[in-house]
Amino acid sequence: MKAPIGIGLIGSGRAGRIHARNFAGRISGAQLVAVSDPAPDAAKTTAEEFGVDASYEHYEPLLENGAVDAVVVATPTNFHRDIVVAAAARGKHIFCEKPMALTVEECREMNEAVAAAGVKFQIGFMRRFDKSFREAKEAIDDGVIGDVVLVKSLTHGPSTPQRWMYDVAASNGPLAEVSSHDIDTLRWFTGGEVVETYAIAGNYRCPDAREEFPDFYDNVVMTTRLSNGLQGVIEGAVSVGYGYDARVEILGTKGVLFVGSLNESRVSYCTVDRGVGATAVKSWRTLFIDAYEHEGQSFVDAIAGDSETMVGGIDGLRAVQIVNAGNESIGSRAPVAIDIN
Numbered sequence: 166m167k168a169p170i171g172i173g174l175i176g177s178g179r180a181g182r183i184h185a186r187n188f189a190g191r192i193s194g195a196q197l198v199a200v201s202d203p204a205p206d207a208a209k210t211t212a213e214e215f216g217v218d219a220s221y222e223h224y225e226p227l228l229e230n231g232a233v234d235a236v237v238v239a240t241p242t243n244f245h246r247d248i249v250v251a252a253a254a255r256g257k258h259i260f261c262e263k264p265m266a267l268t269v270e271e272c273r274e275m276n277e278a279v280a281a282a283g284v285k286f287q288i289g290f291m292r293r294f295d296k297s298f299r300e301a302k303e304a305i306d307d308g309v310i311g312d313v314v315l316v317k318s319l320t321h322g323p324s325t326p327q328r329w330m331y332d333v334a335a336s337n338g339p340l341a342e343v344s345s346h347d348i349d350t351l352r353w354f355t356g357g358e359v360v361e362t363y364a365i366a367g368n369y370r371c372p373d374a375r376e377e378f379p380d381f382y383d384n385v386v387m388t389t390r391l392s393n394g395l396q397g398v399i400e401g402a403v404s405v406g407y408g409y410d411a412r413v414e415i416l417g418t419k420g421v422l423f424v425g426s427l428n429e430s431r432v433s434y435c436t437v438d439r440g441v442g443a444t445a446v447k448s449w450r451t452l453f454i455d456a457y458e459h460e461g462q463s464f465v466d467a468i469a470g471d472s473e474t475m476v477g478g479i480d481g482l483r484a485v486q487i488v489n490a491g492n493e494s495i496g497s498r499a500p501v502a503i504d505i506n
């Protein structure tokens with residue numbers, strides 16, 4: 166029997182801990198063998214929780230660890246480029262959380278490093294591994310709604326952003342952190358590339374950011390024209406409070422398709438006091454819990470079978486390019502063309 170692929174986790178925060186849980190026991194053919202995180206006790210705590218011996222503050226010794234065949238990069242986005250380039254240079258296969266990086270130039274550098282090393286590279290667009298999203302994609306490909314005309318994708322997150330996200334120049338803002346997923350879905354469902362976008366944005370729910378970060382927006386709407394003539398609309402919001410809301414509507418020439426629901430369960434109720442009620446989805450952690458596991462399994466299968474990953478560096482790069490065009494459009498109040506050549 167083949168030895169399991171050794172996984173090193175770099176960054177053990179919110180996303181990293183989901184991957185730790187999956188690679189520590191739920192994904193076949195892989196084993197979590199090391200964790201690194203510079204925050205006090207973070208790596209040690211995660212390593213202990215998931216039965217891992219090796220924990221480090223810095224990612225360099227993790228990359229030197231011979232038991233690590235592949236890394237999962239789940240640090241804040243501004244570290245992705247340096248870590249991915251360093252991991253590729255050590256011949257490690259790489260799973261990198263979205264957004265791939267902050268600039269297209271960084272993405273190019275990462276893709277070149279990965280290609281030169283001949284390692285596998287996957288970006289964390291886990292909606293491509295979600296059961297409902299996959300069913301929708303299959304229905305689209307089977308022509309169930311005729312030819313696709315318009316994809317409308319929205320994500321609303323419940324929580325107020327961490328302070329670093331308020332600085333849009335440093336974080337690329339909610340378009341990057343939240344709407345990257347919708348952007349990837351748009352490309353996936355239309356089969357086209359975004360060639361033009363116009364975006365408007367504003368800050369409606371985060372008054373504490375207004376003075377120091379006047380560019381910060383908590384609500385954004387982005388219209389897009391695709392290379393194959395199709396249309397796309399993306400709507401993103403943070404700090405909505407009511408729950409985690411991820412829904413897509415796809416309009417075709419012969420019908421319409423809806424993906425996702427705000428309802429956490431299939432149970433709803435009606436009471437004398439409150440009328441009709443249901444429980445809202447609270448977090449991406451629960452909504453996409455299976456998708457995170459499936460994306461991890463797909464990554465490991467690509468390594469074991471020496472096949473292409475299902476979401477690669479070009480998908481990551483395109484999403485970053487569209488995010489940046491959207492932010493430019495918000496600033497200039499004008500449509501922005503995107504060069505896809």
Ligand SMILES: NC(=O)c1ccc[n+]([C@@H]2O[C@H](COP(=O)([O-])OP(=O)(O)OC[C@H]3O[C@@H](n4cnc5c(N)ncnc54)[C@H](O)[C@@H]3O)[C@@H](O)[C@H]2O)c1
Pocket residue numbers: 175176177178179180181201202203204207223224239240241242244262263264289290291342449
């Ligand atoms: N796919 C998804 O649905 C999803 C969900 C959440 C976050 N993310 C992405 O995952 C990444 C991390 O986000 P998060 O919400 O988990 O952030 P977080 O702040 O909760 O965790 C980040 C962790 O990385 C650590 N870290 C910082 N620098 C490091 C370094 N040089 N080496 C190792 N660890 C380092 C921090 O100490 C922290 O523990 C971001 O790119 C984010 O966009 C993706």
